[in-house]
Amino acid sequence: MKFTLFLFILLLALFACQDDDKVFDIEVPNDFVRAEAVPGGAMVYYNLPAKSDVFAINFRYKDCRGNDVLKVGDYGSDSLLLDGFNEHQTGVPVFVSLVNRQNLESDPFHLMIDTKDSAPYSFFDKADVSSSWGGFQLIYDTPEQVSGMVHIFYLGTNPHTQQIDTILMKSSPIVKGGDTLLFALQQDRAVNTVVVRTEDHRGFRVKQQIWEDVEAYFSEKLDTSNLKFIDVHNLSVENDEDKSGIKYLFDGDTKGEQRLKSGKGELVHTFLAGPGATGKPFIIDMKKERVPAKIRFYNILNNNMLRVKGLQYQTGLPQSPLGGIWLSHYEDKIPCEVTVYGGHSDDPKGEWTKIGSFSEDRTTSQNERWAARCTSVSYSYETLTALQEADPAYIEIIFPAFPITYRYIKFVVEEVFLQPYYNQNPVDYNPSKYVTIHELEVYTKKD
Known part of the structure; x- marks a missing residue:
């Protein structure tokens, strides 16, 4: 019995010695930690002593909901985010302590942080x-x-x-x-x-x-009877023999059905403008003030009329009066960058407000272009049924839904695609900057 009591007293002494060992004393520099307010909390920056038994640093605080939070930093970094806050606060108390390699903590010291409103x-x-x-x-x-x-x-x-x-x-x-x-x-x-x-x-x-x-806002397609196309610089190539001209912009053919039905590739039934059509304005008169919703620019889908002399050229017109313009190329006349403006006067140099734009790099690979189904050999609509079942290809520029009316829409084709054929690098076979658009639709706010 006396031996048991002696052993109990000895164990108490040992535990007392271990408790003394749990006191991790270290002299802490005054500027070894600082805080900077950030959205949702504070970023603390610390500099742990280089020659010491310090292994980590602990930050304890309560977040905006009163929950206890512990964040731990070490030598792997020199900063730590103390988050968990929403509304801006000042003077939030944080208890900071150092931790040695035996996982013993030093006495904590106080740090006051400010926070900014969270996102x-x-x-x-x-x-x-x-x-x-x-x-x-x-x-x-x-x-x-x-x-x-x-x-x-x-x-x-x-x-x-x-x-x-x-x-x-x-x-x-x-x-x-x-x-x-x-x-x-x-x-x-x-x-x-x-x-x-x-x-x-x-x-x-x-x-x-x-x-x-x-x-x-709900939109509707404006009837062609309410549209007047103004060719500011008389760039439209009007040719009855090859069926090109302004009237084909508004004939309702969005895919090239008329061309396929004709059985003759040179009868394009489309709009062609140039030379020097890029960078030049074209104006649409909507005949009264309206809220414009969007505009669409269509081009012809690839069909069997694109085959010339057994090669998969695009819109081959070598024997037509316009053959020298097309040069068996269609793709290098398709718009890849368009800017649209709204105005109250048809003066091309008057006051206009930019309301929309579209841009695609003219060197974009053929199958990645918006007009891929118009020119790529990966797509072919060789029968009227196939063409009718296919979705049309078009640029759609949607305007902001603001209660602002315009009578006139001005659009500028800033650039056309480069032809990717014949060489590894794209070649500009359209230095004269001709532009083709097959169909044009204007949508306005429904009354």
Whole structure:
């Protein structure tokens, strides 16, 4: 019994000695750690002592929800993000301690940090919901450091309950630098209520805002009777024999059916302009002030009429009056860069507002071009049925959904594609800068 009591006292002494060993004493420089406020928290910068038993550094604090947070840094870095905050705060206490290789901590010292509004919290400072074609759009900007998610809803009819409900349109990470999100609604609603919510990286809701009475714009194709084409510099190649001219821009043929039906490749039934047509304005008179919605530029789909002398040339017209212009090439006259303007006068040098544009590198590989199905040998529509069943190929330039009217639309074909054939490098077989457009459609806001 006496031996047992002696052993118990000895063990207590040993434990007492071990407790003394748990005190990790180290002299800490005053400037070895500093903090800088960032969105959603603070970035701490530290400089661990080089000659010591220090293995790591611990930062303990409470986040915006009162949860205890531990962040650990080591020699692998000299900074650490203390996050978990939404609204800007000042003087948040942080307890900092050093850790040795036996995982013993030093006595903590206090660090006070400031934080900035997080991206999910400040999201609504630079966010706006406005009208769009067939629905609405959300435009937002963000700080350099982002985190969290944004969820976009609108009030619509729940298809399961047939009751008014919040319909989720999209959930997306908040993007650095901001974004523009367009939403076309399947439900035909002229006016909408839009709900936008944000959440942090842990899935907690941060903020919500509601936009009411957001008008959805709907477009319709303008009848050709309401369009007048103005060839400012008289560049249109008007040729009745080969069927080229302005009238073919508005004849309703978007794929090249008339050319295929004719059985003669030289009867193009299309619009050709030049020389020097790139960089020159063409104007469309809509005959009254309208809200423009979009414009489409079509080109002929590849069909068996493109075959010349057994070779897969494009629009071969060697025997036609225009053969010297086409030179068996079609692709190098197709627009690859277009700029569109709106105006209130048909003066080409007057006051115009840029409302849209399209751009694709003129050296883009043939199968990657918007007009691939017009020229690439990978596509061929050799029968009328195949051509009719195919989707047309076109450039579509959609204009902003603003309640601003214009009477005139001016477009400029800035550049055309390069012909990729015959050499490894693209060759410019169209130095005279001819331009071809097969069909042109203008869409405006539905009254």
